[in-house]
Amino acid sequence: MTDREKKANERNRKGKRAAAIGIVANALMFAAKLAVGVVSSSGAVLADSVNSLSDSLTGIVNFFGFYLSDKPADRDHPFGHGRIEYISSLLISCVIILAGYEFLVRSIKGILRPVSIVFEPFMAFVLSVTILMKIGMFIYYRRVSKRIKSESIRGASLDSISDVAITSVALAGLIVSSKTDWMIDSYIGVVVSLVVMISGFSSAKSSVSYIIGKEADPEIVRSLTEVITKHVKIEGVHDVAVHDYGPGRQVASAHVEISSDMSLKEAHQVVSDIEERVFCDLNIPITIHVDLRS
Numbered sequence: 658m659t660d661r662e663k664k665a666n667e668r669n670r671k672g673k674r675a676a677a678i679g680i681v682a683n684a685l686m687f688a689a690k691l692a693v694g695v696v697s698s699s700g701a702v703l704a705d706s707v708n709s710l711s712d713s714l715t716g717i718v719n720f721f722g723f724y725l726s727d728k729p730a731d732r733d734h735p736f737g738h739g740r741i742e743y744i745s746s747l748l749i750s751c752v753i754i755l756a757g758y759e760f761l762v763r764s765i766k767g768i769l770r771p772v773s774i775v776f777e778p779f780m781a782f783v784l785s786v787t788i789l790m791k792i793g794m795f796i797y798y799r800r801v802s803k804r805i806k807s808e809s810i811r812g813a814s815l816d817s818i819s820d821v822a823i824t825s826v827a828l829a830g831l832i833v834s835s836k837t838d839w840m841i842d843s844y845i846g847v848v849v850s851l852v853v854m855i856s857g858f859s860s861a862k863s864s865v866s867y868i869i870g871k872e873a874d875p876e877i878v879r880s881l882t883e884v885i886t887k888h889v890k891i892e893g894v895h896d897v898a899v900h901d902y903g904p905g906r907q908v909a910s911a912h913v914e915i916s917s918d919m920s921l922k923e924a925h926q927v928v929s930d931i932e933e934r935v936f937c938d939l940n941i942p943i944t945i946h947v948d949l950r951s
Contacts, residue, residue, distance in 0.1 A: 672723040679716035700846040704760035736902040749865035753857030764846030776835030873899035917949040
């Protein structure tokens, strides 16, 4: 097994573990919020519970995304299956948008036909625990996403911190609606639903961008150029291109300029040295085309 394959396997192992933790934690939060929402008749809390359910479904899709992207390259897919992760992220986004829409409709109906809200102290305790869990998940997801450079896990970290705000607002609305004449629960439900839908659209846009061929990260192009130009025989470099086949699965190409006085054998050795150096430093396979400078 090559070093590149070992790194990919380690990345997928960490990604699957993060996804599994998310599945269990969000399922528990869904059950807790659903119970509070049903007992209290709070549309905002019920919308938040479905948000947690969608997060759990997100974890399931992420898990299988990492599992499938771990499949080695084959005849039909010579660059591996890494883009499956982008497709799984897109599917997750669609689920989130649909869930947000359903509870947007429910919340609007609640505004038109208000219902009385019931509040008990244990509800505040349960929702506060879920807020603390989400803060912990945000910290964990952010750390993992930075280590393995995963768009889906990074999206989960951002979703976790937005969920902290959503649950906090839902809790505040639950208390206010039950203790005063201000029936704001359904209005908060509308806001929560819109936030969920916006989050889904944002994630979908990012996923589609990678699937159809997002512009290469300027930092990666800069790093490639620096490594190539360090070679003393290189007089110039241009047309540096990076092709993305999934997180951690980039393939690059570049044109380098060398002296026309250099022999073919020497030019070949220069290119081989650069390709090896790029792979060692950046873990990116690269194909180099030679242009002669007179």
